[in-house]
Amino acid sequence: MAGEASMRETYGKTLVELGKSNQDIVVLDADLSSSTQTKFFAKEFPDRFFNCGIAEQNMIGIAAGLAASGKTAFASTFAVFASSRCFDQVRMSIAQPHQNVKIVATHGGVTVGEDGASHQAIEDLSLMCALPGFTVIVPADAVETEQVIRYAASTMGPFYIRLPRLKSAVLYDEGYRFEIGKAATMRDGRDATIIAVGLMVERALKAADALADEGIDARVLNMHTLKPLDEDAIVAAAAETGAILTVEEHVRQGGLGSRTAQVVGESCPVPMSFINIEDCFSSSGQPEELLEKHGLTAENIVKETKKLVKRKSK
């Protein structure tokens, strides 16, 4: 690991690089460009940047029209607005016609922090995974973010990419190669598998280190692509390690845990447990305090993995 980096900033700077080589890249924002970091593109390519004001529904529609006319449209705002505020527009103007629009939603999850429940997208992944034809990705660090953005730009069809507000640990070196729909094995193991997304991948790795000290050998998968899901990696994890724990900064319904459980239940039933936000809205607080409140910590991953391994041996 090499320090921390901002996935949002990486996104903004990657857009500029893409904009230099591809004249068909256009970017839209809804009065949050200094937060989403599309401001870099706005400065470099003002003719291809469209600030739609505080009107997310209209932004999604304009993005769809641009895409239908041959553009690769990146549309950004906070995850809470990008998913639920304009869900019908995303469904009808983008998903159903399979438009080439990339929704890059920043400030996902409870780690938005002090802004509180109104601004914390905790159900966005469920909503977006429900839309036919959407590709849904949650990068785990800045290195992966750059590759995901480049992949989305060069691939036709609708994408939802969730990024956090926080800077996060850099988990990968430049040799890493993101593969769509293929979980990245962060650490191999045979006693249990911890499957995580986004900021939870770093915590899962810390937990695996602690578990190793106690003699438990945990596999850690970064399931960056929630849709299409890497079913092979899940089935292999179930067959080879016999127990699966999922960890996500998202509600229990419809996200990583639900989707993984469907695969496990259908193909290779083994004991599972789930760390996620229970059926509740969160609150204001510092990001780390909120993660603690919802059990989204390395310590809790250790605890739940130990319980899971015990269930497995019964």
Place this chain on the structure above:
Amino acid sequence: MLSKEEMQEKAKVLRRHIIEMIAESESGHPGGSLSAVEIITALYFNVLRHDPENPQWPDRDRFVLSKGHAAPVLYAALAECGFFPVDELSTLRRMGSRMQGHCDVGTTPGIEMSTGPLGQGLSFGIGCAIAARLDGRDYRVYVLLGDGECDEGQVWEAAMAAPHFGADNLVAIVDRNSIQLDGWTKDIMNTEPLADKWRAFNWHVIEIDGHDIEQIIAALNEAVSIKGRPTAIIAKTVKGKGVSFMENKAEFHGKAPTTEQAEQALKELE
């Protein structure tokens, strides 16, 4: 390009198609299809640059039926233009048909956007209009909205944005038939003063009789000369126009005529 008399005759043909296809499927929206007949006729048989042999021609003018429930009038015009065989109209709303209940992009040749949930077409039109400017193409973009549709907040987000982005290649046409599903618009949600609202949003506004083909074409031509901002045409129409017992009747917003009613309607449209 058809003459005025030929277009009036074509309008009658479209009305007959609308009645026949909705009666055949026993489901659909006759009222708002009939009110838009002259607007669609003027566009498809005089104004729009299109090529039925090549629906994806990059330089085509774009037409978006934001009031997607009026799909029958658009299907009738597309069939008469040759985008697909007229015979297909009778498959409206059937399993496997290309004539979906609401406009469905990718399924029906000549349809630019999937519509049905109201209020989304104008935003899409802005995107198409901006893309034309970015690409240095001179196509124009036309969006037809219902007046009941103007209840939707997104319409006004788009109405604010189009002049802001200087989309002078964009025309919004409001089919002002004054009736929505539950009754008269003045009673359900009063949108008046409608023309003043569009003016206040910085559009060039033209008010016309939406059943007078010459007025429609004159307004669409005037829009071409307006630079720096988009044009909104408020077209006063009659819901159910052309069929005596459907005119100004909210109940025929989304109800198919019975066999007997269809026969009478077709007699009136001979």
